[in-house]
Amino acid sequence: MSGRPLDVLEAALGSSVTVQLKGGEMYEGELTGYDQHMNLVVEAGEDTTIIRGDNVVSINP
Numbered sequence: 001m002s003g004r005p006l007d008v009l010e011a012a013l014g015s016s017v018t019v020q021l022k023g024g025e026m027y028e029g030e031l032t033g034y035d036q037h038m039n040l041v042v043e044a045g046e047d048t049t050i051i052r053g054d055n056v057v058s059i060n061p
Contacts, residue, residue, distance in 0.1 A: 009034045020058045
């Protein structure tokens with residue numbers, strides 16, 4: 001793995017992640033999608049959350 005952000009997201013696709021946002025909120029679920037702006041799609045059960053990339057502080061597998 002090269003460590004470039006989009007490469008790390010690609011490796012994490014389909015895995016469980018915890019996403020921390022600027023406001024302190026935390027989202028946990030499966031990373032099912034992302035784009036070049038690091039917008040994320042996280043699914044937890046039947047809930048799907050789309051997170052705008054500029055709000056993300058950290059993503060932990």
